[in-house]
Amino acid sequence: MRYVALFIIAFLFWLLITFNLAIENIIVGIVAAGITTVLFGKYFITGVNKFIQPHRYFWLIIYIFIFIWECIKANFDVAYRVLHPAMPIKPGIVKVKLNIKGDFARMMLANSITMTPGTISVDIIDDYIFIHWIYISTDNPEEYSEKVSGRFEKYIKKIFE
Amino acid sequence: MTVNILCFILFLVGLYGLITRRNLVKIVISLSIMEFSLFIFLELVGYIDGGIAPIITGQDANAVYVDPLPQAMILTAIVIGLATTAMLMAIAIRLYRKYKTFDIREIKNLKG
Amino acid sequence: MKGMSIIVKKVAQLIAGFVFLYGIYIIAHGHLTPGGGFAGGALLAGAYILSILAYGSDYLKLKEEQTESSLSESISILLILMLAVAGMLMGIKVFFNNFLPKGTIGELISAGAIPLYNIFIGIEVASALLTIFLALIIYKEEIEE
Amino acid sequence: MDSLIPLFVIIPLATAFLIPIIGKLTIYFAKTITPVVLLILCFYSITLLLSNSKETYIVGGWQPVEDIPIGIYLVLDSFSILILCIISIIGFLVSFYSFEYISYYTSENNFYALFCLMIAGMNGVVLSGDIFNLFVFLEISVIASYALVAFGVGKNELEASFKYQVLGNIASFLILLSISLLYWQTKTLNIADISEVLQTSDDSAFLKFTQVLLISGFGLKAAIIPFHAWIPDAHSSAPSPVSAMLSGVLIKAVGVYVIIRLFFNMFVFTHEIAMVITVLGTLSMIIGALLAINQSDIKRLLAYSSISQIGYIIIGFGIGMVVLSKGGKVSIAVLAIAGALFHMVNHAVFKGLLFLCAGAVEYRTNTRDMGQLGGLAENMPITSTSSLGASLSISGIPPFNGFFSKLIIIIAAVQARFYLVAFLAVVVSIITLAYFLKFQKRVFYGVNKNYKNVKEVPFAMSFSMIVLVVLCLGLSILVIPSIRELILDPAVNTLINMDQYINQVIQY
Known part of the structure; x- marks a missing residue:
């Protein structure tokens, strides 16, 4: 199943980068995608049937907007901390319990957290994600879980699970 | 001309590293920096002001092409x-396997 | 070598195939756009190195891969030489003769034998870089043991 | 266009990459194919030498446009064929010698593959008529030699190889810099074409800078004295066949050959550059000999003596250049250059032989320290006799070839009124005799303390040494006028008549 998915995606990628529908280009593209599939098919992500469920794309689009909004907020927050004469920062690493199970979803969450200014995900060990945070506002685990990862988690759950 | 001077400065950076560093890996990196300054110089040898990529299609008769041979x-x-x-890295x-260190002050069996 | 954290592993899974495909694209269009055998081959090797670094691999498997890659390196160089000598045997005795029909400029199938050289150089560079990488990483493994 | 000279590059290159493939099946493939291939090249090059052929080959069939050469040229003339002969003959004997010697080490396939790669690179350097292509081939051969120096993977080998590589990289940097400066100035890379352009231009300060860069770059490869730091370590640490190859052939093919070719056939040399080359040669000759006296390691002694002998070669060419640039008698220049060429051939033979003998001693006794050896003459008669022949030859004792070449150089120096150089050459010759007598006495004569039970080396090794010692005697016939006219004089003519080379390339 994942071989087929990789083949189709790779072929579409080929058409996108060459941007040419001549017959020899398509043949070369099929060969290239075939080689890629044979060599890398067994490493490709599992659960590829999720690609063909439309409601996931709907949630993905919504997620993108929310992500951008959070990004803008965080940007202003970090800019404020940097420009403030007293530099009100309080950095540290927090350990947050993850509610989502899939590896791919966890990767997505970790990358989203990293891309938001002010937070960097350091590692995922068992069911916990370790996050370096520029301003640790509370000591209460439930509160900071919600602040750091909870805002993304529910959408990612809808997209990938 | 500015780029030529910058390229010479890059060469000096590499030379400085080669002379002062005592670590095998840093010596290798300095040599690479020296080589790359030379590549930039070689690129500048073929550069012509306002030249375009030398793909001659015959459409523009007055076009000035940069020299493709240095590239x-x-x-x-x-x-x-x-x-x-x-x-060198190998x-x-x-x-490193023999001496457990990259420091050339401790790798001195041969007199030269 | 254990490999890296789950984040790197998943990204590598997703990306490696596309890096490889992009390498093939650069090799196949080497006579039309900047790039060619060396740049594309570096990408091909990069895709493999990415997966090995992310996933890790045990010593024996690395050894095996090294023999395979050095074998394919030798074979591709021999193929390049054979192409060059084929030019020498065909008609006038010219080493590195471009004996295939040239085609029209700008098409994918054109420039005679140059795309073939590009393909073999790409395979050669990919396997050479992989061999170098594996040689270096195998010594590191031996140090750690 | 029916010439076959690309075969000098193609055949060793193909062998180098066949060995890792077929060598996996049987270990004897690499051991047999390398000598066979080099023997074929040997016969081919000797045929070309005797027929005195001059050939030009354009790779890829790119014909010149409006008389401007645009392709990569391979040029074969009398000078390059002489070097090709040396490479093939010494290469064949050394690879045959390695048949037994290299089973000392592991991974014989890699050794032979790198060896063939080195031969291919050197042949390419000698044949190339294009200065950048020359650089590429030079790098192929020296990278193979870096790996070969480190072949034993002990502490000394690795350290020597690292030193060699750092200095070699600096040399490559200088060479590439001078190539790019030349390209900047002349907008062409073909040696003959550059020479035509330079004859009409008059930017002498720029040219002097380029010439100095070239001398230091190729001087590093040739181990002339201020640039000699790598040679004792690299030559003493490498496996003995490789040292024989490095010292006998590589430093000539990629160092001396290129300096001579570029200065005689490309630049219009001036008096100052000629004097610089002569002074560098004299310094190498003296300092190399003085450093060699005090060595206790056999191979280090041989390496320092290489520096000294390279000095003789450089002096010969330098005197020729001085005489030509001052407009003196051409016959003196011819004599000096012929002597230098003759010494180049001889040095390849006897220095290769001496390193092979050192390897034979090391093969049986596992040491290179002269303090521990002694009295091996009874146990190893062939090794002892051949090394005696080589020692006498290198220090210039009459019936051997070394005497004649040194004599010619000294006569030329006297005729050109370089009395000091001539005197120093005689003195250095005596010093050479002194330290080679010490070498003979410490290793083969005297009391055998530690190694009473060693045997003579196996056939493959002794065969190569016997052939080389016969060559040591036999090459003396090159002084006979009719043979000299056949072999040495055409090469000298190519060097001193710049137009001959240019015409051969341009009007092809």
Whole structure:
């Protein structure tokens, strides 16, 4: 199943980068995608049937907007901390319990957290994600879980699970 | 001209590293920096002000093309540089296995 | 070598195939756009190195891969030489003769034998870089043991 | 266009990459194919030498446009064929010698593959008529030699190889810099074409800078004295066949050959550059000999003596250049250059032989320290006799070839009124005799303390040494005028008549 998915995606990628529908280009593209599939098919992500469920794309689009909004907020927050004469920062690493199970979803969450200014995900060990945070506002685990990862988690759950 | 001077400064950076560093890996990196300053110089040799990429299609008769030969030479030289760097790194790692250090002050069996 | 954290592993899974495909694209269009055998081959090797670094691999498997890659390196160089000598045997005795029909400029199938050289150089560079990488990483493994 | 000279590059290159493939099946493939291939090249090059052929070959069939050469040229003339002969003959004997010697080490396939790669690179350097292509081939051969120096993977080998590589990289840097400066100035890479352009231009300060860069770059490869730091370590640490190859052939093919070719056939040399080359040669000759006296390691002694002998070669060429640039008698220049060429051939033979003998001693006794050896003459008669022949030859004792070449150089120096150089050459010759007598006495004569039970080396090794010692005697016939006219004089003519080379390339 994942071989087929990789083949189709790779072929579409080929058409996108060459941007040419001549017959020899398509043949070369099929060969290239075939080689890629044979060599890398067994490493490709599992659960590829999720690609063909439309409601996931709907949630993905919504997620993108929310992500951008959070990004803008965080940007202003970090800019404020940097420009403030007293530099009100309080950095540290927090350990947050993850509610989502899939590896791919966890990767997505970790990358989203990293891309938001002010937070960097350091590692995922068992069911916990370790996050370096520029301003640790509370000591209460439930509160900071919600602040750091909870805002993304529910959408990612809808997209990938 | 500015770029030529910058390229000379890059060469000096590499030379400084080669002379002052005592670590095998840093020596290798300094040699690579020196080589790359030379590649930039070689590229500038073929550059013509306002020249475009030398793909001659015959559409524009007045076009000024940059000299493509130095570019081909640089590509070859980069491949050679890759080979020498790989060779140096392989020897450095082998030396590390024997001495457990990259410091050349402790690797002194031969008198020269 | 254990490999890296789950984040790197998943990204590598997703990306490696596309890096490889992009390498093939650069090799196949080497006579039309900047790039060619060396740049594309570096990408091909990069895709493999990415997966090995992310996933890790045990010593024996690395050894095996090294023999394979050095074998394919020798074979591709021999193929390049054979192409060059084929030019020498065909008609006038010219080493590195471009004996295939040239085609029209700008098409994918054109420039005679140059795309063939590009393909073999790409395979050669990919396997050479992989061999170098594996040689270096195997010594590191031996140090750690 | 029916010439076959690309075969000098193609055949060793193909062998180098066949060995890792077929060598996996049987270990004897690499051991047999390398000598066979080099023997074929040997016969081919000797045929070309005797027929005195001059050939030009354009790779890829790119014909010149409006008389401007645009392709990569391979040029074969009398000078390059002489070097090709040396490479093939010494290469064949050394690879045959390695048949037994290299089973000392592991991974014989890699050794032979790198060896073939080195031969291919050197042949390419000698044949190339294009200065950048020359650089590429030079790098192929020296990278193979870096790996070969480190072949034993002990502490000394790795350290020597690292030193060699750092200095070699600096040399490559200088060479590439001078190539790019030349390209900047002349907008061409073909040696003959550059020479035509330079004859009409008059930017002498720029040219002097380029010439100095070239001398230092190729001087590093040739181990002339201020640039000699790598040679004792690299030559003493490498496996003995490789040292024989490095010292006998590589430093000539990629160092001396290129300096001579570029200065005689490309630049219009001036008096100052000629004097610089002569002074560098004299310094190498003296300092190399003085450093060699005090060595206790056999191979280090041989390496320092290489520096000294390279000095003789450089002096010969330098005197020729001085005489030509001052407009003196051409016959003196011819004599000096012929002597230098003759010494180049001889040095390849006897220095290769001496390193092979050192390897034979090391093969049986596992040491290179002269303090521990002694009295091996009874146990190893062949090794002892051949090394005696080589020692006498290198220090210039009459019936051997070394005497004649040194004599010619000294006569030329006297005729050109370089009395001091001539005197120093005689003195250095005596010093050479002194330290080679010490070498003979410490290793083969005297009391055998530690190694009473060693045997003579196996056939493959002794065969190569016997052939080389016969060559040591036999090459003396090159002084006979009719043979000299056949072999040495055409090469000298190519060097001193710049137009001959240019015409051969341009009007092809």
